[in-house]
Every structure is written in C-alpha cells, then in structure tokens.
Amino acid sequence: MSLLTVHDLAVSRGGLRAVEGVSFSLDAGQALILRGPNGVGKTTLLRTIAGLQPAVQGRMDMAEDAVAYAAHADGLKTTLTVAENLRFWAAVFGRRDILPALQAMDLTALEDRPAGSLSAGQKRRLGLARVLVSGRPIWVLDEPTVSLDAESVTRFAAVIRDQLAHGGAALIATHIDLGLTEAAVLDLTACRARPGATHRPAGFNEAFA
Amino acid sequence: MIALLIRDLRLATRAGGGFGLAVAFFLILCALVPFGVGPDTSALRPIAPGILWLGALLACLLSLDRIFALDYEDGSLDLLATAPLPLEGVVAVKALAHWITTMLPLVVAAPLFGLLLHLPAQAVPWLIISLLIGTPAMSMLGAFGAAVTVGLRRGGLLLSLLVLPLYIPTLIFGTEVIRRGQEGGDPATPLLFLAGITTGVIALIPFAAAAALRINLR
Numbered sequence: 001m002s003l004l005t006v007h008d009l010a011v012s013r014g015g016l017r018a019v020e021g022v023s024f025s026l027d028a029g030q031a032l033i034l035r036g037p038n039g040v041g042k043t044t045l046l047r048t049i050a051g052l053q054p055a056v057q058g059r060m061d062m063a064e065d066a067v068a069y070a071a072h073a074d075g076l077k078t079t080l081t082v083a084e085n086l087r088f089w090a091a092v093f094g095r096r097d098i099l100p101a102l103q104a105m106d107l108t109a110l111e112d113r114p115a116g117s118l119s120a121g122q123k124r125r126l127g128l129a130r131v132l133v134s135g136r137p138i139w140v141l142d143e144p145t146v147s148l149d150a151e152s153v154t155r156f157a158a159v160i161r162d163q164l165a166h167g168g169a170a171l172i173a174t175h176i177d178l179g180l181t182e183a184a185v186l187d188l189t190a191c192r193a194r195p196g197a198t199h200r201p202a203g204f205n206e207a208f209a
Numbered sequence: 210m211i212a213l214l215i216r217d218l219r220l221a222t223r224a225g226g227g228f229g230l231a232v233a234f235f236l237i238l239c240a241l242v243p244f245g246v247g248p249d250t251s252a253l254r255p256i257a258p259g260i261l262w263l264g265a266l267l268a269c270l271l272s273l274d275r276i277f278a279l280d281y282e283d284g285s286l287d288l289l290a291t292a293p294l295p296l297e298g299v300v301a302v303k304a305l306a307h308w309i310t311t312m313l314p315l316v317v318a319a320p321l322f323g324l325l326l327h328l329p330a331q332a333v334p335w336l337i338i339s340l341l342i343g344t345p346a347m348s349m350l351g352a353f354g355a356a357v358t359v360g361l362r363r364g365g366l367l368l369s370l371l372v373l374p375l376y377i378p379t380l381i382f383g384t385e386v387i388r389r390g391q392e393g394g395d396p397a398t399p400l401l402f403l404a405g406i407t408t409g410v411i412a413l414i415p416f417a418a419a420a421a422l423r424i425n426l427r
Contacts, residue, residue, distance in 0.1 A: 050291050053427040069291045073284025077216070079223035084216075091212030092292045130288070 002027050003066065003138050003169045006049070009058035010193070013044045017056060017193035024186055026138070026169045031160060031180055034173040036188035042173040043072075045188070046142050049171065068134035070141045074127025078116030082107055082126055085115050090133040101132035104159050106152070120147040128156060139163060139170040145178065154179065210294060210302050217306035227275060231268040231311045232318050238264040239322040250327045257326035258336070258387035264322070265315050265340060266347065266376055270369050272311045273351035276303050277359040277422070286359070290426055296419035300352055301411075308348040316340045328391075335390030339403060343383040346407040349414045350375045356418035359425050378406050 002025050010020035018041025026032055034042050048055050050069035076085050086098045102108045105125040110118065115126060124147050131139055139160070145153050157179045160170050172178070221228045242260050246252050280286040289299050319340055320333045328336065354372035358364035385399035 047287075047427075052287060052290055065293050067291065069288065071284050071287050073282075073287070075280075075283055075285035075288040077220055077283070077285070079220060079225065080216070084219070088212055088216045089288075089292075092289070092294060094293065 003062060004049070004171070005059075005061040007059045007061070009045070009048070009060065010056045011041060011044045011048045011053070012056045013041060018044045019188050019191040020057065020193045022058070022186075022188070022191050026171060028137070028167045028169060029164045031164055031170040031172065031183035033178070033180070033183050033185045034171065034188060035175070035185060036192075040188045040192055042188060043142055046140050046171065046173055047071075050140050062138065066136055067138045067140050068131045068136040070127060070131045070139070070144060072142055072146070074123055075130070076115040076123055076126060079114060081112050081114055082118070083111045085126060086129055086133060089130045093134045093136070095133055095135050098129075098133055101129040104132055104155075104162075105129040106155060121149055121152060124148055125152060125156075128159075132159065137168045139168065139172075141170065141172045141174075143174055144172060145174055145176055210298055213289075213294070213299065213302045214306055217303060218310060221306070221310040227272055228310055229314065231272055232314045234271055235264045235268040235315055235318065236322060238267065239325045242326060253327045254329065254391075257323060257328040258332070258384045258391065260326055261319055261323060261328070261336060261387070262340075262343075262380055262383045265312070265319065265344065266373075266380060268315055269312060269344070269347045269351060270372065272307065273355050273372065274358070274365040274368050276307050276352050276355040278355070278364070281359045286422070287426060290422070296422055297415040300356065300415045300418040300422070301349075304345075304349045304352040304415075307352065308345055312340075312344040312348055316344060328387075331393070332387050332391035335387045335396055339383045339386040339396075339400070342400065342403050342407055343379045346379050346410040347376060349410045353414045353418040353421065356421040356425070359422065379403065382406065 004026040006025070007023050009022040011018055022045065024032060034045070036042055044053075046069070047053050049060060050067050080088070083098065083102075086101060090096060090098050102111060105128055107122070107125055107129060110122060115123065118126065128144055131141070144156065148156065153176070160178070160180060163170060172183075239260065243253060246256070277286060280289065290296055316337060319336055323333060323336055351372055354368045357371060358368045361367060382399040382403040386396045386403060389396040389399065
C-alpha cells in the first residue's frame with residue numbers, strides 16, 4: 001500500500017524553480033533518504049510535501065493529515081518545561097500519552113526542565129519527540145540529526161525503524177549516514193531545475209495561487 | 210484549540226511574556242496627560258473619553274507583533290500550519306489569547322485611570338461597556354496586521370501603520386458611547402455600531418489573516 005506518491009513534482013523557492021521532475025513513491029514500511037548538495041531544494045521539496053507551499057507542477061497523492069513535519073527549527077517554547085511543550089503538541093494532534101515519546105528519545109530525566117535550559121542536542125531530541133507524539137504515519141524530516149551525538153543518532157534510527165515496522169513511512173533529508181541500510185536513497189542533483197527553461201514566472205498572481 | 214489557548218496564556222504569564230506591560234503603559238499615558246494639559250477638571254473632563262480610548266489603543270499596539278512573531282521565529286508557526294488545526298482557528302485563538310492577556314486587564318484598570326482624568330462617575334459604566342465591546346475588534350484586527358507583517362524585520366512599525374487606520378471606526382464609536390453616557394444622552398446607537406464592527410471583524414478577519422499567514426509561510 002502506497003502512503004505517498006509523488007509524480008513529476010516541481011517546486012520553487014522565491015519564484016525560482018528549485019527541483020523539477022521529482023517522482024517517487026513511499027510504501028508503508030519504507031524510508032527514503034533525500035540527498036543533494038546545499039541549496040538544491042531539499043527543504044523546499046519537504047515543505048511542499050508537508051503542505052506549507054503549493055507545488056508549481058506535478059501531483060502528490062496521500063491521505064489528508066498524514067504528514068508529520070520536522071523542520072530545522074524545533075518550535076519549542078523556552079519558558080515551558082519539556083513535558084509542557086510535548087503535552088501541548090500531543091493535544092494539538094488529539095493525543096494524550098507523551099511518556100512513550102519521552103522514553104524513546106531519552107528525555108524522562110529532563111521532563112521538568114524548562115526547554116530554554118536544554119542543550120542543542122537535547123532540544124533536537126525534544127523536537128523529534130514531537131514527531132513521535134503526532135501519531136501520523138508519514139514522517140517528513142529535514143536534517144533530523146543536526147546537533148545529535150552518535151548515541152542519539154543510533155537511538156533515533158531505532159525509533160524510525162520502529163515507526164516503519166508499525167506501518168509508517170519516513171522521508172528524510174540528511175547528509176550523514178543514519179545507519180538505515182534498508183532505506184532507499186534519492187539524489188536530487190539529477191532533478192535540479194534547468195535555468196532559463198521553458199517556464200516563465202507566473203507573475204503577480206502567483207502569490208495568491 | 211483549547212490547548213493552544215492554554216499554552217498562549219501560560220506563555221504570557223511566564224517570564225518575558227509581557228503580561229502587564231500594556232496596563233503599565235496605559236497608566237503612564239493617563240498619568241502624563243494631566244501634566245500636559247493641566248490638572249483642571251474643565252480641561253480634562255471633555256477629553257477624558259478620547260484619551261482613555263487612545264491609551265487603550267496604543268497600549269494594544271505595543272504587544273501586537275508578539276502574536277505571531279515569536280511563533281514564527283522558533284518555528285512553531287510552521288508546525289501549527291501543518292497540524293490538524295485550521296489556520297483560521299489558530300488566528301482566532303491567538304487573538305483571543307491576546308485579548309485576555311492584554312486587553313482585559315486594560316478594561317479592568319480603565320475606571321481607575323479614569324479618575325486621573327476626572328471622568329465623571331456616571332460615565333464609568335459606559336467606559337467599561339464600550340471597552341469590553343470594542344477591544345475584541347482591536348485584538349482581531351491586530352492579529353491580521355501581525356499576520357501580514359510576520360517574518361518582516363522591524364515589522365512592528367509597518368504593523369502600526371497598517372493597523373491604526375483600521376481602528377478608526379472603533380475609536381469613533383467607542384468614545385461616542387462614553388460621551389453620550391457622560392452627558393446623559395442615549396448611547397444605544399454608537400453602542401450598536403461598535404458591537405456591529407466587532408462582530409463583523411471577528412467573523413471575517415480570521416480568514417483574511419489565515420490567508421496572509423499561508424502566503425508568508427511559503
């Protein structure tokens with residue numbers, strides 16, 4: 001069963017096409033790793049799939065509200081505690097139990113600390129725990145391993161494996177090796193948009209499309 | 210939605226949340242006016258409704274850019290936009306949280322500050338009622354301005370320029386309610402207009418603000 005199918009997708013950043021002709025399909029239990037040099041459009045592609053911006057061209061087929069998105073910024077409130085931050089996001093996604101996520105990301109000891117006093121790696125772990133509490137099948141992760149130590153990366157890879165084993169899927173943009181040997185790799189370099197190709201910018205109305 | 214409201218209220222009351230800032234500003238403004246125009250009752254009484262409303266309006270402006278800017282900076286706004294909540298609901302809830310944490314204390318404090326401006330006792334109920342009915346429109350319009358300017362550096366100034374003209378109808382009818390109440394006239398007509406503006410704004414603005422946010426988040 002395919003959770004996410006992307007067909008001939010083109011995305012643009014700041015009115016310029018970043019990548020085009022991206023096609024892939026993600027089945028339950030599959031992980032896909034996006035690679036490509038800086039600026040090729042990995043983040044733009046992920047934001048498009050997460051629904052934050054419209055695609056310029058192409059089609060995405062997926063169930064509604066299936067994607068949990070983790071960006072570069074973790075969306076943490078520094079004056080709230082770890083548990084308060086996580087409980088808020090759990091409530092937003094209509095869920096209650098945050099304990100499994102805390103345990104999975106090794107945050108139980110930090111539960112009552114304000115998020116502002118965490119280290120960069122600990123904040124990142126909290127940001128990833130937020131993806132866990134969302135309970136959504138497709139994880140779209142943008143550089144999830146930034147500032148994580150080797151042990152946490154291994155831990156997170158195990159969390160992703162667990163998600164895949166439970167019928168989920170993951171789309172990950174990363175430069176480092178997560179140790180997910182079973183994951184497919186898509187290199188976006190080949191999809192880089194050709195400058196000056198047939199397409200003109202849509203002009204003023206594009207902003208309101 | 211309720212979780213978002215509780216989170217915003219909690220954030221406002223924690224350190225650095227800016228709770229009480231607007232009331233303090235309002236107090237200082239009302240305390241400065243008698244220094245500026247002289248302490249005579251005859252000089253202060255006619256301008257008291259206008260000063261009180263202007264003070265509430267300016268105090269409101271102070272905190273408007275916080276409605277979305279903080280969430281934008283730490284990435285929560287992106288994540289809220291991908292959450293199952295409708296963005297229109299997010300806007301409405303955040304405007305409501307702004308009203309509770311910023312405007313409601315102003316409404317409560319206004320009669321006290323009216324004393325500084327020699328506002329007669331019979332006008333005080335009308336002051337409270339007009340502020341209570343008018344200020345939700347100010348929070349909501351402010352949320353729209355904040356949504357348009359989110360992500361802009363130094364967006365606060367642009368936000369003031371965008372939002373202040375939109376406050377004119379509320380200001381006119383709000384002060385008119387107090388003035389008529391003060392003179393023993395019938396304040397029903399301006400009060401109805403004020404209520405009409407507020408309900409219209411609450412009904413329409415969340416959609417406009419959510420559209421502005423969607424464009425700004427691209």
